[in-house]
Amino acid sequence: MQSVIGGACSGRRQLAAQRFPCAGWHRLVKGEGAEECLAGHAGREVLVVDGIAAWLSAALAEIPDDDALRETWLRLLDGFVAAPCEAVLILDEMGRGIVPMDSAARRLRDHNGWLVQAAVERSRVAWYLRHGLFKQLK
Template sequence: MQLFIGGACAGKRDAVTSRFPSASWHRLEAGQRLINSQQALAANTPLVITGVLEWLGAALERDDNDALRQQWQRDMATLCQRADKLNAALIIIATEVGRGIVPMQPEQRRLRDLNGWFAQDATTQASHVWYVRHGLVMAVK
């Protein structure tokens, strides 16, 4: 798996498109588990997963951060294994939101926490991590 992370409009999509021109794209659906993305996997075809921040926003209704995190960790591991079996590169595009002003609303602070944990977990699973800023792509892992 590869993770492309950076701020909004930083050039993540362009970077992924240039590296994986034949990829299929899948946007995470609110309320669905990450593992449901495996339906979009196809043999020998890269799969790009987008919409992480909005997907996490829909998860704010759930109270247990630890259970939520454990679920997506399991789902991510299973998804990576399935992609490997199909020889399909798996790419996740995530938005980095931790460098701004801390919001006053508790749910917005929690969203940033969830996003940070997701990025940490994706980084752990990823073989390559790319940070994108102003269209510049830097290998982090």
Template sequence: MQLFIGGACAGKRDAVAERFLKANWWRLNTGKPFSDSQRALVADTPLVITGVLEWLGAALERDDTDALRQQWQSDMAALCQHAEELNAPLIIIATEVGRGIVPMQPEQRRLRDLNGWFVQDATTQAEHVWYVRHGLVMGVK
């Protein structure tokens, strides 16, 4: 798996589109499990997953952060394994939201926490991590 992370409008989508010309793109559905992404896997075809921040935003109502995190960790590991079996490169695009003013609203702070944990878990699973800023792509793992 590869993870592309950077701020809003940093050039993540363009960087991925340039590298994976014939990829299928899958937007996470709010309120649906991460495991639904497996439906979009096609043998020998890269799969790009987007919409992480919005997907996490739908989980703000849940109080069981540990269970939520364990579920996406498990789903991500299964997705990576299935993608490998199908020789389908897996790419996740995530938005960096931890470099700014800390919001006053508790739900916005929690969203940043969830996003940070998700990105940490994705980084653990990823073979390569790319940080994108101003259209420049830097390999960080």
């Protein structure tokens, strides 16, 4: 698995498209797991997965317990690690350390940060983008 991390409009998708021109692309949707995501792309060597922040936001609304939510996104990540193809996750960097006043927005940023950390830990390669510039961190 690989991770591509950056803020909105930082160039994450462009980097993935350049690095993996023959990859399949999948936008993760509400309630979907890695198995459902991968099922439509059998035989691909590389699958770029986008929409993880929106998927997480939907999961936050449905799963009030933080431990249960954490287990849900850990299962998602582990499913991509075990995939028969190289999964490339497009991940969002949120807020650059700014803490929102709204508790729901804080919860989203907290879980997104934890999810990104867990994804990078499981990734063999991690890219970080800012302002169109990228660096391989792992």
